[in-house]
Amino acid sequence: MRFPAIKPIAALGLTVLLVQPPVYDIVITNARVVDGTGASWYRGEVALKGDTIVEVATRVSGTALRIIDAGGQVVAPGFVDTHTHARRGIFEVPTADNYVRQGVTTLIEGPDGGSPVPLAPFLEKLAALQKSVNIGSFIGQGSIRSAVIGDADRQATPEEIQKMQGLVEQGMKDGAFGMSTGLFYVPGTFTPTTEVIELAKVAARYGGIHTSHQRDDASKVLDSVRETIAIGEGGGLPTQVTHHKIIGRANWGRAVDTLKLIDDARARGVDVTSDQYPYTASSTSVGSALIPAWALEGGRQQVRARLEDPATRARVKDGAVIMIRDERGGGDPKNVQLASCGFDPALAGKTLADVTKMRGMEVTIENAAEATLWIVEQGGCQGVFHAMSEDDVDRIIRHAATMIASDGEIPIFGRANPHPRSYGTFARVLAVYVRDQRTLTLEDAVRKMTSFPAARMRIMDRGILRPGMKADLTIFDPATVRDTATFEKPHSYATGFSHVIVNGVAVFENGAMTTARPGVVLYGAGKSK
Numbered sequence: 001m002r003f004p005a006i007k008p009i010a011a012l013g014l015t016v017l018l019v020q021p022p023v024y025d026i027v028i029t030n031a032r033v034v035d036g037t038g039a040s041w042y043r044g045e046v047a048l049k050g051d052t053i054v055e056v057a058t059r060v061s062g063t064a065l066r067i068i069d070a071g072g073q074v075v076a077p078g079f080v081d082t083h084t085h086a087r088r089g090i091f092e093v094p095t096a097d098n099y100v101r102q103g104v105t106t107l108i109e110g111p112d113g114g115s116p117v118p119l120a121p122f123l124e125k126l127a128a129l130q131k132s133v134n135i136g137s138f139i140g141q142g143s144i145r146s147a148v149i150g151d152a153d154r155q156a157t158p159e160e161i162q163k164m165q166g167l168v169e170q171g172m173k174d175g176a177f178g179m180s181t182g183l184f185y186v187p188g189t190f191t192p193t194t195e196v197i198e199l200a201k202v203a204a205r206y207g208g209i210h211t212s213h214q215r216d217d218a219s220k221v222l223d224s225v226r227e228t229i230a231i232g233e234g235g236g237l238p239t240q241v242t243h244h245k246i247i248g249r250a251n252w253g254r255a256v257d258t259l260k261l262i263d264d265a266r267a268r269g270v271d272v273t274s275d276q277y278p279y280t281a282s283s284t285s286v287g288s289a290l291i292p293a294w295a296l297e298g299g300r301q302q303v304r305a306r307l308e309d310p311a312t313r314a315r316v317k318d319g320a321v322i323m324i325r326d327e328r329g330g331g332d333p334k335n336v337q338l339a340s341c342g343f344d345p346a347l348a349g350k351t352l353a354d355v356t357k358m359r360g361m362e363v364t365i366e367n368a369a370e371a372t373l374w375i376v377e378q379g380g381c382q383g384v385f386h387a388m389s390e391d392d393v394d395r396i397i398r399h400a401a402t403m404i405a406s407d408g409e410i411p412i413f414g415r416a417n418p419h420p421r422s423y424g425t426f427a428r429v430l431a432v433y434v435r436d437q438r439t440l441t442l443e444d445a446v447r448k449m450t451s452f453p454a455a456r457m458r459i460m461d462r463g464i465l466r467p468g469m470k471a472d473l474t475i476f477d478p479a480t481v482r483d484t485a486t487f488e489k490p491h492s493y494a495t496g497f498s499h500v501i502v503n504g505v506a507v508f509e510n511g512a513m514t515t516a517r518p519g520v521v522l523y524g525a526g527k528s529k
């Protein structure tokens with residue numbers, strides 16, 4: 001009998017003890033092992049003890065407290081998501097069901113230039129939280145700039161740069177994985193590249209990376225990729241084009257050129273990579289997406305004052321018309337869907353065309369721009385913007401230097417109308433891009449979700465199924481795995497996953513979350529002891 005139950009050892013001599021077989025906490029049998037490296041799967045078994053993988057072999061010998069028969073399914077490392085907005089929800093839903101149920105075991109927060117400043121209290125609060133998943137964070141350049149000079153459109157003084165560098169240093173010592181920028185957003189958009197580089201140099205000293213929500217993913221996307229590369233080169237650190245995408249019909253096809261920029265930079269020795277979510281719609285605030293950045297300077301009061309002045313309002317509206325026609329608006333008010341609106345929750349799910357009609361106007365781009373200004377005046381909404389092409393998504397996902405990241409959050413189940421990426425990103429890649437379209441091999445897709453993002457974050461003890469690595473694993477059926485969340489019905493869990501294990505403990509099995517909360521906070525290399 002393999003894996004006999006453990007018998008107490010009574011009064012045995014040393015020689016007998018030496019021949020006792022190892023005792024494992026969990027052995028996963030009858031699995032197709034996709035080890036995270038990209039290597040072809042092999043039939044095998046994985047043994048866990050405590051929070052660690054202790055054996056991976058075609059046949060593991062020893063005793064086990066528990067055997068999980070994978071029934072021929074895939075066992076893979078737990079997925080590592082390097083771009084999440086998990087602080088939207090982690091304290092309300094510390095089980096992070098939407099992520100766990102698609103195999104994700106590690107979430108990285110603080111993207112797009114936005115993080116708590118200072119970082120330490122946030123990480124301490126996370127450490128005290130009983131949670132199902134591992135979590136870490138970047139320090140955000142936008143939040144730092146906001147703390148030091150507010151949301152003003154001006155250059156920083158040398159003293160202010162020093163102050164901001166001090167805050168980056170503190171963030172890295174607190175355990176950030178690097179510095180994120182959101183040069184598309186206020187106040188990131190007011191930051192010259194040279195200033196970002198001065199801050200990036202500090203993150204570099206502590207082993208951090210730079211990840212950028214770029215200044216422009218539409219008509220100026222090539223310049224933006226050049227800037228992301230320049231920040232890596234000038235700052236002396238790895239740099240990442242996060243949620244790599246091409247916005248606006250007029251720009252479709254430019255992924256050919258953005259990927260060439262990445263290839264050329266890599267060829268000359270610049271450490272640049274990208275990540276992507278597998279959807280042709282993006283999500284952010286309606287204001288950021290459809291109003292020119294200059295009009296958003298200084299916060300809500302100043303924005304309202306601008307919109308009350310007829311001449312300025314007309315200029316803002318002109319900008320909005322262009323952004324609806326050529327950029328995130330996708331050329332049609334129907335392509336903008338509201339995700340959540342603080343001032344009127346009933347608007348969630350409605351399109352900008354619906355709101356235009358509700359405001360008593362005919363649906364034209366001009367009138368939709370007027371409705372957009374009204375939304376911003378009311379306090380704004382989060383939106384979903386259908387403005388990308390499947391061909392570009394496909395080109396980017398195929399690229400060897402692209403990893404998978406959701407850009408999602410932890411929704412309250414059933415509340416608002418969020419982008420389905422929060423529930424579906426990883427399952428969708430496995431279903432659509434591996435099984436249905438054969439764009440990626442199973443092994444390469446898993447690599448893009450495990451060893452690649454883990455190594456990018458310098459998390460060297462996760463992301464590969466090897467003895468000595470932390471026991472984060474997922475078991476799924478490659479024939480049935482599927483995202484079920486859609487833009488119309490986003491609150492729907494992925495299917496096809498049977499087990500998710502975090503630090504050696506099952507957090508999901510038999511179709512349900514367990515009561516275990518084994519997640520830990522992960523820290524970057526710069527963390528002071």
Ligand SMILES: [Zn+2]
Pocket residue numbers: 111112213243407
């Ligand atoms: Zn972003």
